[in-house]
Amino acid sequence: MLNGRPYTIPEEVKKVDAVLEAWYPGEKGGDAISRILFGEVNPSGRLSVTFPPTTGHISMYANHKPSGKGYYRQRGTPQKPGRDYVFSSPDPLFCLGYGLSYTTFKYSQLEIQNHMASKGEVLVSCMLKNTGDVKGAEVVLLYVRDKISSVTTPVKALRGFSKVELNPGESRKVTLVLKKDDLKLWNAAMDFVLEPGDFEVFVGASVEDIRLKGTFKVE
Numbered sequence: 001m002l003n004g005r006p007y008t009i010p011e012e013v014k015k016v017d018a019v020l021e022a023w024y025p026g027e028k029g030g031d032a033i034s035r036i037l038f039g040e041v042n043p044s045g046r047l048s049v050t051f052p053p054t055t056g057h058i059s060m061y062a063n064h065k066p067s068g069k070g071y072y073r074q075r076g077t078p079q080k081p082g083r084d085y086v087f088s089s090p091d092p093l094f095c096l097g098y099g100l101s102y103t104t105f106k107y108s109q110l111e112i113q114n115h116m117a118s119k120g121e122v123l124v125s126c127m128l129k130n131t132g133d134v135k136g137a138e139v140v141l142l143y144v145r146d147k148i149s150s151v152t153t154p155v156k157a158l159r160g161f162s163k164v165e166l167n168p169g170e171s172r173k174v175t176l177v178l179k180k181d182d183l184k185l186w187n188a189a190m191d192f193v194l195e196p197g198d199f200e201v202f203v204g205a206s207v208e209d210i211r212l213k214g215t216f217k218v219e
Contacts, residue, residue, distance in 0.1 A: 002029070006051040010093060018100065021047070042102045044137035044163065046206070051094035062096035062207040063154035096158070097141050097206030103132025103168070107140075107211035112201060114216045122178040126203055126212055130166035137165040142176045143202040143210075149195055150187050156207055176203075183218065194218065 001007065001021050013019060020043075022033055035041045052060040078087060106129045113123040124142055142160035146153045160176040184194045196218050204210035 006049050006094075008052055008054050008093070010053045013093065021045075039102065042134060042136040043099065044101060044139060046097045046099040046139045046141075047094055048096070050092045050096050053089070053091070053093040056088070057090075057092075060092055063157050065152045066155055067152065092208075095206050095208040097139070097204075098208070099139070099206070101132075101136045101138070103130055103134045103136035105129065105136075105138040105166075105205070106131045107203060107205075110201075110203060110212040110214050112214045112216050114218075116180070116216075116218055120180045122183075122216055123175055124160075124178060124201055124203065124214075125173055125175040127171055128164055128166065128174050129171040130168055133168050135165070135167050137163050138205070139163045140174050140176070141204055141206065142178070143204075143207065144178065144182065145200040145202070146183070146185065146195070147198045147200055147215075149185055149197065151185060153185055156202055158207070 001019060002024065003021075004024055009019070020033060020036060022029055025032055032041075036043050050060050050062055052058050081087070107126050108129070109127040111123075111125045113125075115121050115123065126140070128138060128140060130136060130138075140162050141158060143156040144159045145156055159178055159182040162174055162176055164172055164174055166172060180194055181192075183199060184192050187193055187195075198215055198217050201214045201216065202210045203212040
């Protein structure tokens with residue numbers, strides 16, 4: 001696909017084995033696309049936008065509020081209408097961060113070091129292993145949720161990522177840093193503040209493909 005915006009292609013996806021999204025790749029795009037299709041390069045790109053299944057699902061985005069559409073994830077039918085959409089699923093066609101590879105990766109051993117009081121940062125780390133047969137790069141994504149706040153905040157807000165290249169069978173520790181500003185919000189007085197409380201951490205391959213979860217506290 002050579003395009004400048006997300007397309008609604010639910011029927012096309014059913015008829016193909018995979019979709020290669022190239023956006024507008026420039027004059028070397030043809031060469032880059034052919035190298036991926038013939039396996040010379042292992043793709044590692046991730047979607048920076050959400051692909052809705054139909055135009056009726058627009059607007060669809062990952063960092064929606066808890067009261068936003070898509071929160072309940074209840075598919076609707078004519079016999080039993082859903083809470084998000086009456087007659088259809090609230091799931092995106094392709095979500096933020098989605099992307100396939102010619103290999104697979106395993107996430108494990110989540111660690112959260114809360115240094116907020118002393119250094120003003122939280123260190124989130126995990127072990128990443130290439131469990132496939134070919135060399136590849138994985139984009140580890142870090143999302144955060146403020147569990148209780150004075151104003152509504154997203155159910156998952158992307159706050160960090162790291163692309164890690166691994167040989168088959170290789171493992172590596174991946175560490176991502178959360179700064180104070182990553183946890184702040186605009187309150188009712190329009191002040192950018194960090195409120196005390198519990199925060200959830202999500203680490204995974206996309207906003208829908210979460211592999212590890214944890215919590216930490218800000219006092």
